[in-house]
Amino acid sequence: MDKNKNSERHLVSILVPCYNEEAVLHEFYRRTVQVIDNIPQYDFQFMFVNDGSRDHTLDIMRELHEKDRRVSYVNLSRNFGKEIAMIAGIDYLTGDAAIIMDADLQDPPELIPEMISWWEKGYQDVSAKRRSRAGESFFTLFIRFCRRCPAYPCSAMSAISAYWINSASTLCA
Template identity: 50%
Template sequence: MESLAIIVPVYNEESVLQEFYQRTSAVLNDLDGMSSTILFIDDGSSDNSVDIIRDLIRKDDRLSLIRLSRNFGKEAALTAGLDHVDADAVIIIDADLQDPPELIPRMIQLWREGYDTVYGQRTERYGESFVKKTTASLFYRFMAGVGRVAIPRDTGDFRLISRRAVNALRSLSESNRFMKGLFSWIGYPQVALRYSRDPRHAGDSKFNYWKLWNFALDGITSFTTLPLKMASYLGMLLAFGSFIYGAYVIIKTIVWGDPVPGYPSLMTVVLFIGGIQLMFLGVLGEYLGRMFDETKRRPLYLIQEHINNGAEK
């Protein structure tokens, strides 16, 4: 019999967990010829999420919970889930019900047709602000243009991946993980499942614009060196322009005896070049900081407890 495991990262989702379980379990009950499990990964929730999951586990032996020792971030929570599932197919889905569990049978159908990854591709994003939709669209298009790996546009973490793909992801050990990029990096046959993303069933998004900005930086620095190349190219361009302008000033002074331009123009040039230098020192710092994190080789996450149908490990 084929097996399916569903990974659900959870961070302060007490308002949606009951409804998520009802809808997802209804879908799993209708699957023929396939055993299924749901693994919740609690990423340091401070509300009643863990208590609600404990109650659900007592009622349904298909459910289990891994509770991380603190908030390590969603990428680490997803990694913990992938490290602890054993199934022919694995589905990653958020608990907020923006990604409909009712699409699971269609994902399974495409997987049975031979695809190792079936990723959800959003055609609409209801309930999200214009700014968030616009910045997300620009980010994915930027990554598509400059990244070393083709990351599908308008996709999130909602996807089905095969056992072979899960094993490949487990072999990747970097600390700074941009999962959307890693899902694409491993290759293997992939196909999009287009759908309209619903608004959150309840509660608020845990990603503010500052977290999204840092998330974007992780993606850019993990899968492209374009910012470093831009620093080199712009530096050469400024150096060449400075050489031409300096030659012009010298020739003009020798031939016509004009004095060197005064203080305002000099300060403008100095401040401009200084600003460019500081900006690209920051770019270098981002890459060096990530290299520093990799050399420490700390574990990506620590587990506080593992609960499987009431049994703690």
């Protein structure tokens, strides 16, 4: 965060790639709004990316956009995968920082204030790490991520850099 701009309100963008999320999208939005409405010193924007969903995910995004001026969305023509959806959404963000979250609530919105506090301390990249995931090792999850990232060769550095392509500070929940 730029220390010279402390008197200005900062905009935090929340980027949410979505694929067939109709069952959880309203709850994700409700819980996230509940959290961000209690952080009055920041402005927030939602950027949902519909990654070719075949359910009513896009309809829900349109509904949220109609009732909340902070909500925007991008609709991809087909399913390109989570990583490409994130990159597509990043192109439209206008915030001073971005929080990338999954709509399925595996990333609890309640962590947003803590992540912002780390950003306020001067960290440019903040990430939350799940302590454990039943049945999967870190190595298994990492390899799965590498294989699902078609825009980048499968190496540790190129897979990780897919999350940090934005010139603005990025918070990744």
